[in-house]
Amino acid sequence: MITTPKELQEWNDEVKNFTVIDVRPEVQRKEFPLNGLNTVVSNENEINLIEGSKVLVCQFGIVTEGMIIENDLEDTYSLLGGAQAWIEFQNEQFDLSRWSRQTVLPEVGMEGQKKLLNAAVAIIGMGGLGCPAAQSLISAGIGKLKIIDGDKVELSNLHRQPLYGPDDIGQLKVIVAKEKLERLNCNTIIEPIDNYLNEENGLSYIQDTEVVIDATDNIQTRQLIDLFSKESSVPMVYGGLFRFEGQVAVLNANGSAGYSELFPEPPSGGDTCADAGVLGMLPGIIGNIQALETLKLIVGIESNLIGKLLIYDGMSHSTQIIQL
Amino acid sequence: MMDVTIKCFSQVKYALGMNELNLTVDDGLTTTELEKLIREKAKGKLDGVSLRVSVNQKYVPHVIKLKDGDEVAFIPPVQGG
Numbered sequence: 001m002i003t004t005p006k007e008l009q010e011w012n013d014e015v016k017n018f019t020v021i022d023v024r025p026e027v028q029r030k031e032f033p034l035n036g037l038n039t040v041v042s043n044e045n046e047i048n049l050i051e052g053s054k055v056l057v058c059q060f061g062i063v064t065e066g067m068i069i070e071n072d073l074e075d076t077y078s079l080l081g082g083a084q085a086w087i088e089f090q091n092e093q094f095d096l097s098r099w100s101r102q103t104v105l106p107e108v109g110m111e112g113q114k115k116l117l118n119a120a121v122a123i124i125g126m127g128g129l130g131c132p133a134a135q136s137l138i139s140a141g142i143g144k145l146k147i148i149d150g151d152k153v154e155l156s157n158l159h160r161q162p163l164y165g166p167d168d169i170g171q172l173k174v175i176v177a178k179e180k181l182e183r184l185n186c187n188t189i190i191e192p193i194d195n196y197l198n199e200e201n202g203l204s205y206i207q208d209t210e211v212v213i214d215a216t217d218n219i220q221t222r223q224l225i226d227l228f229s230k231e232s233s234v235p236m237v238y239g240g241l242f243r244f245e246g247q248v249a250v251l252n253a254n255g256s257a258g259y260s261e262l263f264p265e266p267p268s269g270g271d272t273c274a275d276a277g278v279l280g281m282l283p284g285i286i287g288n289i290q291a292l293e294t295l296k297l298i299v300g301i302e303s304n305l306i307g308k309l310l311i312y313d314g315m316s317h318s319t320q321i322i323q324l
Numbered sequence: 325m326m327d328v329t330i331k332c333f334s335q336v337k338y339a340l341g342m343n344e345l346n347l348t349v350d351d352g353l354t355t356t357e358l359e360k361l362i363r364e365k366a367k368g369k370l371d372g373v374s375l376r377v378s379v380n381q382k383y384v385p386h387v388i389k390l391k392d393g394d395e396v397a398f399i400p401p402v403q404g405g
Binding site: 125127128129130214215216217218219239240241242243245246247257261262263276278283309311313316320321322323324 | 331333334335337338343374376378381382383385397399400401402403404405
């Protein structure tokens with residue numbers, strides 16, 4: 001019979017009555033210890049002398065499978081993948097503790113964390129909104145991040161785009177961002193796309209993700225994201241800025257309104273950050289609200305901004321929520 | 325006559341120079357008529373800026389008649405990111 005590291009962990013947690021028998025030579029036992037298990041050491045000839053349920057562990061799970069068959073051992077399990085699999089499983093368990101401060105939240109829990117670890121998100125625009133949104137999602141353990149921007153780092157970006165420094169000026173934003181983000185969490189797959197979203201490529205950037213974050217700085221691209229979000233049924237987390245004010249809405253989710261319903265074309269007005277000016281803190285706040293709404297969508301937290309437009313005023317710190 | 329409150333956001337706030345405006349207007353004034361009034365008060369600063377309307381924190385895609393005590397917001401698109 002065979003047991004997996006997960007089952008063995010469960011038996012261990014339940015204090016089930018069984019004996020773990022390490023059949024490996026001393027050199028392997030010392031180099032690859034079975035942390036978290038109480039073990040006895042035995043060789044093939046003495047296993048039968050141990051009473052009760054037994055789990056045999058060798059280095060890769062092959063030797064013990066053979067032992068059980070050859071000696072016709074009853075009530076005896078071979079650990080699938082052996083010590084190697086146990087160590088990998090333990091490392092994985094250890095990794096999950098990285099998010100213990102968020103998994104302890106009943107709204108997230110271990111199930112929510114697993115959803116985050118398996119989720120893919122696209123961020124269109126790696127400027128003022130995209131940088132903080134990416135940082136927060138990477139730190140939260142998102143599985144895959146597609147970062148899309150054809151722009152290069154400029155001196156005037158630095159006050160509000162914290163992934164970039166003076167040494168990065170002239171470099172492609174997505175390449176620099178990937179390098180910096182990987183330092184925060186090397187387990188997230190980061191796919192940098194050094195291109196602007198357009199009518200030809202947009203669908204391919206969005207369709208294999210769970211959520212698309214609109215972190216662009218122009219209405220035309222926003223309209224395209226809306227179009228592809230609808231076409232691919234991928235919810236869009238919209239964010240926009242004007243001086244001390246920011247807007248966030250979750251669009252095209254569960255039949256909610258899209259950007260084209262909010263601002264039927266062709267909307268006009270709305271200066272860019274270059275024209276209107278912006279403090280670095282405001283995109284930090286709005287980009288993080290976008291990341292928060294993205295996390296809620298992935299985990300399935302019902303209190304969210306689906307079908308609502310949040311308007312945040314950084315001067316008075318007042319918020320207004322408009323039902324769409 | 326009836327009283328309405330206008331919440332000012334982004335360009336509307338800067339064009340009118342205030343966060344909030346209380347107006348006494350004719351009974352049955354529509355959202356479109358109020359928008360025209362606001363644009364006049366902005367003295368050209370809102371020319372070319374699309375505005376969407378919410379009444380009592382609910383987005384209103386079509387023209388409606390306002391009631392006494394209504395809170396109206398004119399929301400421009402914001403572009404920065």
